[in-house]
Amino acid sequence: MKIIHGKTLEEWKRDNPNLHTIMETEETFWRNPKYKDFEEAVSKLSITLADVKEAEERLIRFAPYLIKAFPETEEANGVIESRTIRIPKMKKAMENHYKMQVNQEVFLKADNLLPISGSIKARGGIYEVLKYAERIAIDNGMLSYDDDYSILTNKSFGELFSQYSIAVGSTGNLGLSIGIISAKLGFNVFVHMSADAKEWKKDLLKEKGVTVIEYNSDYSKAVTEGRRQAQANENMHFIDDENSKDLFLGYAVAALRLQKQLEELGIVVDEENPLFVYLPCGVGGGPGGVAFGLKLIFKDSVHCFFAEPTHSPAMLLGLLTGLHEKVSVQDFDIDNVTEADGLAVGRPSGFVGKLLEELISGVYTVEDEHLFQLLTMLVDTENINLEPSALAGFPGVIHIINQPDFQYPHATHLVWATGGSMLPEKMKKENYEKGKSYRKNKT
Template structure:
């Protein structure tokens, strides 16, 4: 591998990342959809299969998680119009921001209160279905509500599930696995918040804590799974199932936008800003969106300045062969869901031709945006969920963003644009913790 000096001589953006500066990077490997999709390992058939599986499980979900019964067991979040936040962003950054501003409220997803309720819950359900079908206990024609029975709980109790997490994925995997009857262990990195560990333990989940970061938690989870019979490891770094669970969000989003009478086409571009940790959640969502909206959607990842792992992986082309620590970046951030030092190689390579770009945000900025969102829209998010909110500002006011708009012939279309920020978590944050976040944001805004 090149030395840091060689990398920074070759690319000034890498020096800015090392200096913990906020950056906007436009992906030089971004391709028109039909070219970009050609050599990818997954397709729309895989996403439809995942959607059908979630539909089969809906009667069970509605039965065991009553909060989903209004939606008949479909785990989905609303879209919020955020005009007041748009005005605040224009004031804060002295920029005119054309287009419609929406928030995809995955902070309000039922069961585990974050985007991880999509991929994490889906992978556990798929594993449960595979086991039950193999044993002749279930067919696709069965009413899956039967899974809520002593027979199935006893059956699943013979099996265990393990995962490594900074917090939110662990919540989704832990809550869902325990509900089905699996023995489940969540390996938590140093960044994981205490309340997340406490909540998991209250559900009967075994939580193992590490002083090191996310990569160590994943490594130990993988080791445990290999050493135990009947133990299934949810591999956040490489899982196709997690990725497809997230991708189903795009099918649901299409209908939501139609219901809101929002057009997405060549003259009405959709810009989507996705907070990114290891990459599975935003990668899966972006993949699904590109399958549906093709060249009319422009997806950007957002990462903390202290943990820009996917950005480094893409900029260097080394993907999972490089970590932020290799460049002297500490991977310490209040955006705990994004505190990842090494990106998913599978996601990086899959999303590379489909991703418009990526940017980084400082922790202080996340807190300022957190308190501003609370004041302007009465929506309370965890710090990592605010990373997407800065996207339109970066795109519209920075030189690289302006160039992207011009190169893709979008200048005259920006007034018709929809900017969708993906709010990845927040509703399960304890009240006193959220008040602390809010106060910090207010103090930084003075």
């Protein structure tokens, strides 16, 4: 008889009815029974809005450097940010696809177009590297907070940073963001990649001068090895996607910017006009940071939901069982094999899960075929091409309009598009054709 953390499988299923469909890798929608009002939940936490604003100020200091080092950021004055856009044609296609009326507005947060690395990871990953670089430069007497940070492009800084290294474990997008910014600054960079990482992401990193170390195993192995490498080198900084407060705060800054964008779009967010946000989730750092920032800004007027592949429901199992990082999908005989490579994580971040345990409204899972169908629909309707994992947010809209206690006539739905602009054209075409084939078969 199989024992999972002190309980039999039958006992787990008895206490958690959702486990039946989760273990069958069927699409599942789970409402968080531990969810609490914002003020009650946040009173127990140590991270504050002041921490998020400090991170925002650091990014503002770095804007002159980013403009000089990455000219594509000049138009946005060195701010790494994406647009929030209406997608009425996709909404109409979803209504036809799901045979359901969506009476509220649906928006897309286009993080697939974020400059430098084209995914949500450009937020937290780049932020943590910049913070590390700032500390080294200040400690060495070469930089002060009052300086024009564009001086960081000077050769002397590259020589300084070349004495230091950065390591990270990644399924792909975090490695890209950290590899690109770290190599540009002059660091030695080591990206430990899991077996599901796409070949083009590895190739791009190598082109940038990054050392890519590959494993025939999943994300957890890549992280473990990256952490081990850094522990053996005092001048090596390990960026820990599972536990990093700096990564988390870099992601959370998105909430401050989204607040301004929604105001510019004329979108009111309050008790009568709530905001529902759908975030694709792997280990949890990116969506967790964004969700936390949104809760700090909008409090009880925002509901955040994580979306995971049916074969990699790591955060769902961590929250549902209360075991967080102590449980893996393999414990429940789920294989963690998905084409949504950015979400192919078998064990969630305990740091994120515990922090959001009473703030996240729920989690749902999506089949790979479903992701590809949505991918093709979005190209056909809005001419927006995302990587498969970035489509996971869309079914959340349908889940929520089916929930009796979430019936708000003037709610706003926001789907977070987490990556896709850097996909090679060949892969975009292959993904599109695959989605087309799945849609044809469904018809």
